[in-house]
Amino acid sequence: MELANKKVFITGGSAGIGKALLAEFIRHGVRDFAVMGRKQAALDALKQEFPEARLLLIAGDVGQPADLDRAVATIAEEWGGLDVLVNNAGVVSAGLLADQSDDDIISQININLTGLILLTKKALPLLLQSTDGALINISSGYGYLAMPFYSVYAATKAAIRQFSDAMRREHYQHPxxxxxxxxxxxxxxxMKTAVVKGMDSAEEVARASVEGLLAGQINVIMGGAEREAQIKTNFLEPRKIDAVAASNYEALRERTARHRSM
Known part of the structure; x- marks a missing residue:
């Protein structure tokens, strides 16, 4: 896949993995970006940080269908097409299910999953016009391995996995x-409110993602051979992962006690 001259739309692109992906795509020759985020100031800052990029900055909430309609309409009007959609925007609220507010549960589902599906639906007519298009969905390790205190978040991220598989098979006849x-x-x-050591950098995730796209991969799984083995075990012998979760229960409770980024 040749990335130069592609038109790329990234949600949640003003910070974190989204911004790192923007930088990585630029390194591979992309110059035209639409970036959607909730904070106008963070979007505006991208102009100074990435002067080589031609940016369509779209302030909006992925959880609001009207904002998605406006974003796609803007891209259609300005570009007339789209080559790569990166569904990256996401939120998290950890804790026991009984302790999570209804609003946090609904927002996680709306932003992490419903908005992702709706935006894909609305952008598909543009993507399918491309002769070499791509849909990239950012899930999470919890999309394969659900753990205590992340029930809603893990459910949304696992659903992304199934959605991606369905989209690939539904549009097999298209490039x-x-x-x-x-x-x-x-x-x-x-992750600022979580207690975690030894995290990957956003740049590492972005680099692996773009390399995976260029290599024609369908899944990019961070965490190396150990994570691959855990996924296999969880599929074949889930009670073994149950035991791992139980033995780490209190540590996980402490790690997630304040983890909320909405």
Whole structure:
């Protein structure tokens, strides 16, 4: 896949993994970006940080269908097409299910999953016009390995995995690559309230993602051979992962006690 001259739309692109992906795409020759985020000031700052990029800055909330309609309409009007959609925006609220507010549960589902699906639906007519298009969905390691205190978040990220598989199979006759990325704990603002050591950097996730896209991968799983083995065990012998979760229960409770980024 040749990335130069591609038009790329990134949600949640003003910080964290989204901004690192913007930088990585630039390194591979991309210059035209649409970036959607909730904070106008953070979007505006991208102009100074990436002067070589031609930016369509779209302030909006992925959880609001009207904002998605406006974003796609803006891209259609300005570009007339789209080559790569990166569904990256996400939020998290950890804790026992009984302790999570209804609003946090609904928002996680709306932003992490419903908005991702709706934006994909709305952008598909543009993507399918591309002769070499791509849909990249950012999931999470919890999309494969659900752990205590992340029930809602893990559910949304696991659903992304199934959605990606369905999209790849639904559009097999089109030149549209569908790839899912499964970051492990990543050192971004989203993780500031979690107690985690040894996190990946956003740049590492972005580099692996773009390399995976260029290599034609359908899944990019961070965490190396150990994570691959855990996923296999969870599929074949889930009670073994149950035992791991139980033995780490109190540590996980402490780690997630204040983890909220909404």
């Amino acid at each position: 549209l690559r569908v790839m899912t990325v499964y970051p492990s704990a990543t050192d971004t603002d989203m």
